[in-house]
Amino acid sequence: xxxxxxxxxxxxxxxxxxxxxxxxxxxxxxxxxxxxxxxxxxxxxxxxxxxxxxxxxxxxxxxxxxxxxxxxxxxxxxxxxxxxxxxxxxxxxxxxxxxxxxxxxxxxxxxxxxxxxxxxxxxxxxxxxxxxxxxxxxxxxxxxxxxxxxxxxxxxxxxxxxxxxxxxxxxxxxxxxxxxxxxxxxxxxxxxxxxxxxxxxxxxxxxxxxxxxxxxxxxxxxxxxxxxxxxxxxxxxxxxx
Numbered sequence: 487x488x489x490x491x492x493x494x495x496x497x498x499x500x501x502x503x504x505x506x507x508x509x510x511x512x513x514x515x516x517x518x519x520x521x522x523x524x525x526x527x528x529x530x531x532x533x534x535x536x537x538x539x540x541x542x543x544x545x546x547x548x549x550x551x552x553x554x555x556x557x558x559x560x561x562x563x564x565x566x567x568x569x570x571x572x573x574x575x576x577x578x579x580x581x582x583x584x585x586x587x588x589x590x591x592x593x594x595x596x597x598x599x600x601x602x603x604x605x606x607x608x609x610x611x612x613x614x615x616x617x618x619x620x621x622x623x624x625x626x627x628x629x630x631x632x633x634x635x636x637x638x639x640x641x642x643x644x645x646x647x648x649x650x651x652x653x654x655x656x657x658x659x660x661x662x663x664x665x666x667x668x669x670x671x672x673x674x675x676x677x678x679x680x681x682x683x684x685x686x687x688x689x690x691x692x693x694x695x696x697x698x699x700x701x702x703x704x705x706x707x708x709x710x711x712x713x714x715x716x717x718x719x720x721x722x723x724x725x726x727x
Contacts, residue, residue, distance in 0.1 A: 619640060625688075646680050
């Protein structure tokens, strides 16, 4: 028979050209359980990725970029999953003072700025990827002597910011159970982890790497929030005219 994916002739259980199985197993309970186990598997799964990014993030991300891309969860998937975890926990515990907050005054006419910020609040995964692009531009500027391109830096930030979401998630759980306002501390912890991980990634031996990482991270966050405010303000101006 021929492969249903690329039409190559198959003489074994898998297509020699694209690797497609000769016959697909029917999706049932066992298939769903296997898929969940595959995602959560400690070896090359999300738990393994979290452990490696906790112990030595810089070295493990460098290995992912240059040596082995099967050890860690795919970076885009990682940041979306971790952002989803934070969003679910944030809504479950009704944490008002979250990762981003914006409240329009009572009776105030809805604005484009408010709509954009609300979208950020509801889509942390995509917002984090976009914020990572702004931070990556500053990192590329500060670490221009390094050989990493902008795309590799964005991938590194997906791992780092994904871990930041997990740090926020831990604080959300503790705040939800104790009712102490801890989100300010969560923000500090998230930034400290990001600076440590980014500094490790570029050059763990130089203290200046961590200083530049901090400055680039802060400037990236500021740039990210300035951009939607400007876009929203322009939309509001156009709508009024």
